Amino acid sequence: MLRVFCINVKPKKVKFYEGENMANLIVIRGGGDLATGVAWRLIRGGYRVVVLEQSEPTVIRRTVSFAEAVFSGEIKVEGILAQRVQFEEVDQVLRRGIVPVLIDPAGSYIPELHPFALVDAIIAKKNLGTHRGLAPVTIALGPGFTAGIDVDAVVETKRGHFLGRVIRQGKAAPNTGIPGDIQGFRSERLILTPCSGIFEEVRQIGDIVEQGETVAVVKNNPVCASISGVLRGILHTGVKVSAGMKAGDVDPRGVRDYAYTISDKALAVAGGVFEALLNLGVHP
Numbered sequence: 475m476l477r478v479f480c481i482n483v484k485p486k487k488v489k490f491y492e493g494e495n496m497a498n499l500i501v502i503r504g505g506g507d508l509a510t511g512v513a514w515r516l517i518r519g520g521y522r523v524v525v526l527e528q529s530e531p532t533v534i535r536r537t538v539s540f541a542e543a544v545f546s547g548e549i550k551v552e553g554i555l556a557q558r559v560q561f562e563e564v565d566q567v568l569r570r571g572i573v574p575v576l577i578d579p580a581g582s583y584i585p586e587l588h589p590f591a592l593v594d595a596i597i598a599k600k601n602l603g604t605h606r607g608l609a610p611v612t613i614a615l616g617p618g619f620t621a622g623i624d625v626d627a628v629v630e631t632k633r634g635h636f637l638g639r640v641i642r643q644g645k646a647a648p649n650t651g652i653p654g655d656i657q658g659f660r661s662e663r664l665i666l667t668p669c670s671g672i673f674e675e676v677r678q679i680g681d682i683v684e685q686g687e688t689v690a691v692v693k694n695n696p697v698c699a700s701i702s703g704v705l706r707g708i709l710h711t712g713v714k715v716s717a718g719m720k721a722g723d724v725d726p727r728g729v730r731d732y733a734y735t736i737s738d739k740a741l742a743v744a745g746g747v748f749e750a751l752l753n754l755g756v757h758p
Contacts (some may be wrong), residue, residue: 475576475585475677477625478634479596483486483601486554492672494617495607498518498520498521498522498590498756498757498758499521499522499523499524499568499587499588499589499590500516500521500522500523500524500568500590500591500592500593500751500756501523501524501526501584501587501589501591501592501593501609502523502525502527502592502595503523503526503592503593503594503595503596503602503604504523504526504527504541504590504594504595504596504597505525505526505527505529505531505533505539505540505541505542505543505544505556505589506533506535506539506541506595506597507533507534507535507538507539507563507707507736507737508571508595508597508615508631508739508740508743508745509525509539509540509541509596509597509615509739509742510538510539510540510541510736510740511538511550511574511736511741511743511744512556512571512593512595512615512633512739512740512743512744513540513554513556513746514524514551514552514592514736515741515744515745515747515748516559516658516672516748516751517554517573518554519574519748519758520531520545520758521758522568523557523573524564524568524573524574524576525541525573525574525575525576525585526533526546526575526576526577526578526579526581526584526587527541527544527575527576527577527578527579528577528579528624529541529544529577529579530544530713531544531559531581531710531711532544532713532715532719533707533709533722534706534707534708534709534722534723535679535706535707535723535737536707536708536710537549537551537680537688537707537734538551538552538734538735538737538740539551539737540556540573540575541575543556543557543558543575543577544558544577546574546576549755551736551738552615552735554573554627555573555574555683556572556573556574557572557573557574557575558575558576558577559574559575559576560576561576561583561586564576564587565661565720569667574715577678578633578697580603581603581604581608583642584608584609585608589739590609590611590756591608591609591611591612591613591616591751591754591756592604592608592611592612592613593612593613593614593617593747594607594612594613594614594615594625594714595614595632597615597616597650597717599616599617599618600617600618601614601618601619602625604624604625604637605624605625606624606625606626608755611626611628611715611751611754611755611756612624612625612626612627613625613627613628613629613747613750613751613754614627614628614629614651615628615629615631615646615743615747616628616629616630616631616632616646616661617631617645617646617647617648617649619645619646620641620644620645620651621633621641621643621645622642622644625752626642626754627640627641627642627750628640628641628644628645628646628751629641629646629743629746629747629750630646630647630743630746631646631743632646632650633654633655633739633741637739637741637742637743638743638745640750640753644648652738652749655726656727657680659701659726659728661701661702662701663700663701663723663724663725664720664723665689665690665698665699665700665708665720665721665752666697666718666719666720666721666722666724667691667697667698667715667716667717667718667719667721668692668694668696668697669695669697669715669717670692670714670715670716670717671693671695671714671715672692672693672712672714673690673709673710673711673712673713673714673715673721674690674691674692674712675689675690675692675708675709675710676688676689676690676691676697677689677705677708678708678732678751679705679707679708680704680705680730680733681704681705681707682702682703682704682705682728682730683699683702683703683704683705683724684699684702685699685700686699687699687707688721689745690708690709690721692715693697697721697722699722699724700724701724701726702712702720702726703713703724703726703727703728703730704724704725704726704728704730704732704733704741705722705723705724705733706723706724706732706733706756707722707723707727708721708722708723709721
């Protein structure tokens with residue numbers, strides 16, 4: 475007599491880079507200039523990286539931010555290419571040596587990606603949902619996290635003596651809201667929006683601008699530079715802004731190359747992330 479058994483088999487979840495290459499997959503939440511500096515250094519060190527971003531990134535230094543791929547489809551930063559992709563394309567793009575940029579602000583794809591480490595580089599000055607259960611190793615940049623509770627390690631992002639240091643217990647320095655000093659300028663370097671509305675660029679990153687010059691408009695209201703120098707960063711046209719929002723950055727040093735290269739701060743922070751990964755057992 476033939477007996478038939480019905481077996482309910484659940485489909486196996488395939489991990490990206492299963493086998494010899496799986497252990498070096500890092501997911502980075504955020505694609506701004508600091509996050510991109512981290513991704514760039516990790517990739518050069520032998521890791522593979524997936525970047526998660528929101529649908530309308532409010533990044534300023536767009537020429538050195540993988541988040542720009544959300545708008546333009548792709549961007550190359552100091553020799554490393556990033557592309558906006560759908561989830562099903564991630565594996566293929568990684569195998570081609572390209573950084574996949576996924577629109578996933580909530581981090582819903584993290585469980586499907588099975589990363590061996592997660593880096594929160596959103597720089598929101600608060601925790602937007604990252605916790606130690608999301609990956610075997612979790613690292614966060616800057617204030618808003620407690621190492622040993624929210625994540626395994628925090629990397630200091632405040633300019634000064636402790637920039638890039640790895641914190642295994644405790645918090646980074648609190649946010650002061652005051653930018654780092656460049657040739658005696660701090661808050662003066664920032665370009666702020668006069669009102670809420672849709673942002674429209676007038677000048678482009680890399681342009682030389684003068685104090686008081688209009689660099690953008692919001693609802694026909696001018697957005698002006700407070701000092702003279704190189705426009706190092708500016709929001710993308712079409713982004714929705716609120717009054718008093720940071721919309722740009724002027725570098726008084728006047729060196730155009732600085733607008734197209736990863737900053738010393740980003741590389742210092744990236745070094746801290748690299749150190750934390752190695753100390754926590756995640757090797758390339």
